[in-house]
Amino acid sequence: MNEVASKPVTRFVPLIVFAALVAFFVVGLVWNQTHDARFVPSPLIDKPAPAFRLPRLEHPTQFLTKADMLGKPYLINVFASWCYACGDEHPTLMAYRDKFGIPLIGYDYKDAPQDARAWLQRHGDPYHEVITDQSGNTSLDFGIYGAPETYLIDAKGIIRYKHIGPLTPEVIAKDLEPKIRALEQEGST
Amino acid sequence: MKRLLAWLEPLSPRERGRGEGTDSRLASSSRVTEPSPAPAGHPLPEGEGKSRLHHIKHVLAAALLAFALTLSASAFAIDPLPFQSNAERVRFQHLTRELRCMVCQDESLLASNADFARQLRRQIFDMMQEGKSDREIKDWLVARYSTFILYDPPLASSTIALWFGTPAILLAGGIVVVILLRRRTRPAHAIAEEPGDDW
Numbered sequence A: 001m002n003e004v005a006s007k008p009v010t011r012f013v014p015l016i017v018f019a020a021l022v023a024f025f026v027v028g029l030v031w032n033q034t035h036d037a038r039f040v041p042s043p044l045i046d047k048p049a050p051a052f053r054l055p056r057l058e059h060p061t062q063f064l065t066k067a068d069m070l071g072k073p074y075l076i077n078v079f080a081s082w083c084y085a086c087g088d089e090h091p092t093l094m095a096y097r098d099k100f101g102i103p104l105i106g107y108d109y110k111d112a113p114q115d116a117r118a119w120l121q122r123h124g125d126p127y128h129e130v131i132t133d134q135s136g137n138t139s140l141d142f143g144i145y146g147a148p149e150t151y152l153i154d155a156k157g158i159i160r161y162k163h164i165g166p167l168t169p170e171v172i173a174k175d176l177e178p179k180i181r182a183l184e185q186e187g188s189t
Numbered sequence B: 001m002k003r004l005l006a007w008l009e010p011l012s013p014r015e016r017g018r019g020e021g022t023d024s025r026l027a028s029s030s031r032v033t034e035p036s037p038a039p040a041g042h043p044l045p046e047g048e049g050k051s052r053l054h055h056i057k058h059v060l061a062a063a064l065l066a067f068a069l070t071l072s073a074s075a076f077a078i079d080p081l082p083f084q085s086n087a088e089r090v091r092f093q094h095l096t097r098e099l100r101c102m103v104c105q106d107e108s109l110l111a112s113n114a115d116f117a118r119q120l121r122r123q124i125f126d127m128m129q130e131g132k133s134d135r136e137i138k139d140w141l142v143a144r145y146s147t148f149i150l151y152d153p154p155l156a157s158s159t160i161a162l163w164f165g166t167p168a169i170l171l172a173g174g175i176v177v178v179i180l181l182r183r184r185t186r187p188a189h190a191i192a193e194e195p196g197d198d199w
Helices: A002-006 A013-034 A084-096 A113-123 A137-142 A169-188 B002-011 B013-019 B025-033 B049-077 B086-097 B115-129 B134-145 B157-185 B188-193
Strands: A053-055 A063-065 A074-079 A104-109 A129-133 A149-153 A159-164
Touching: A053 A129, A074 A084, A074 A137, A084 A169, A104 A113, A113 A129, A129 A137, A137 B115, A137 B134, A149 A169, A159 A169, B086 B115, B086 B134, B115 B134
Parallel strands: A074 A104, A104 A129
Antiparallel strands: A053 A063, A074 A149, A149 A159
């Protein structure tokens, strides 16, 4: 045994194993710091958006459907008057609504229409159109599980991008804006 | 028992104050924010045992109450869905226990009281009434919420390490043990000559 233990290579095996374990822990910790497990990439990306038919907030007897929106790209922003983070996101939407260059559709999620109207009146309305999903039934097809969430849907009705959580100027500059510009390129060719 | 009592001590600043000979509540309560003195092996003053026991009873009662509340919380989460049979209910509970509530992360769809979970439970119940199989229901969910919603991860290229990592490490360890044992047993006489081997 002694001659085995004295071999330099075997002697360092426990150290190497230990170092490997430490490396696992460090990678795991760092990964957890930089990734939020809640932000699950949607499996619906590059798939057709679900066919929706939802009442408009301002005219509840009129419906907006997926077919109405075909032909040009648009954004769907999921919000609710009860959603705290939506309040954080709101100034960003107000500032960017005209810079996106495409319609911004508000998706009022599991909310009473009068609450949503009051909320938009108080804070300002960044949306070109607001649709309401009071029951949340359509939200299941979109894979929505909270607010705020933002979808970019192209002219053919395909979901091209989804952001979970509030949009920030950084996210818009880094992810959303380039995707919108890319869609415009696609559309012009 | 004494050990347990000593361990419980930092939970009770008021008691500690008395143990140290101060009877002023003000003085002892101001102590709460101070770092607690090392509790382990702290000598237990005579005559304090009875009140400590009392204290333990309170702690145990509180713990029991908390436990009972967590049990009832999961009971509340289950909406009164009109199951047609007990078998159907068991199947529903089994299925939703394997599904992650996306908004509350470490709760299953069965246990969660979140609105999202309630709605999906209803949805799953309706799909069961339509005669959908567990497989179909899971596929429906995965198509919308990704495999993250499954607590049991499917075998995929991204989960190979998860599935085979542990058996691989175990196997490697077993091989190392076998090699070491063989090395040790072969020169048996060499070991017999060295009783002081510290291996």
